[in-house]
Amino acid sequence: MAPTSNGGILMVDDARLGSGAHTGDDPTARWLQAAKAGDASAFEQIMILHQRQVLSTSLRLLGDVKDAQDAAQEVFLRLYKYLNRFQDGRQFPPWLYRITVNVCRDLQRRRQKTTMLSFEDLRETGEAIEPASATDLEAEFSLAEKRSFVKEALRRLPAKERAAVVLRDIEGLSTREVAGILGSSEITVRSQVSSARLKMKLFLERRLKAKKRL
């Protein structure tokens, strides 16, 4: 079933986003009930429970801390505005992921800050394209370097591939869940994820060779 968009909030009526997973023990469900009744402190509790999800996903998708903070703020404000549209019995995190992806996409469009770099740019700059070995990747990169290179690789991905690989590989969602969040098919998500993984592998190997030259 195709999702419908309304002001960046997709009306979730898609089984891929999960349903029936709420139990009486789910703290989010209880806070949601109270927040829908106008309890601001309950809404703040929802934020505390899910702020890492929203902020880290925004950071991976946008690549900038300040932009990610702006996006997270917008996500929670949209959540507050459309809280009553969330159907009880649905899983909350996928719904929140969907808002987050839409907000980040809108923010990128508004600010026109989509990175124009691509993986082909490395060839033009004459950087090495020989692949490095797996042991090289593990040994040569410090933790900070690894993170920096991965972030740069993410920025170079097309937006749809970036969203798919962030949700699948970094946030750890299933292909089915990612498809539900992005509003596409599982086949499309697999294709996007496969392409993104190959591009990122290539990029990281090139970065290693460039570092070795220095």
Add this chain to the structure above:
Amino acid sequence: MNCDSIQKLIALYSEGDLGAAQATTVETHLLSCAACQSFLNELEASQAMVKALAAETLDPASFDRVRQRVMEEVSRAQVAHTPWWRLPHSVLAGWSPAWAVGLALVLGLGFLLPWRFWREPAAPEPREHAVASGSPTHQQVAASPTPVSSAEAVQKPELRQLALRRKVLPRHRLALAAQGEPESIAAETEQPVEQGAVLGVETTPPADIVAEPLPPLLIKLMTDDPNIVIVWLVDLETQEK
């Protein structure tokens, strides 16, 4: 299946994203292709780096900043949708200077406006005196179909003026009125006045009642310099004319 095609599947195979049949195809190829086996190892290494990003901790201040900004907006939205009488005391207390100024303005205007537009009603002419005087103007008053006592006329001068404007007697009926047949005349002469009709005869004030001249309105404009005061006198009678 060649190596290029199989590597696209390896990218999915490395994370368990393939179905059983495709996974078997990849595994069969890997057993016979050292290059693709090496490719798989490299891919797993790069995937480990990508996944490690999930362990990156974010600055707690970022969470606090976002949460604070959102809660400010939420509070603002709640105040905007709450009737003022349900607002918490703390919100209203913050506006106390504005409330005080607003209340003073309302009270001031409530006191000044009636004073500015109120007029002392002119003393009405006693009806009995008008009939006795025999002047045409006073006979018109006597012929009014709704006789008004002098006491009522004093209390309601405006109503009396309206009555005079609506009932205009022809001159040949005025004599009958003077002869003591006011009721029959009144019945004949009571004609509805259409809206917008021009009413001809106005009563003039009796000669023995002289209107007191209105005192001029004195307006003082105080400037920052205490030695400079601008005084403005307005002749209200001239204004009314």
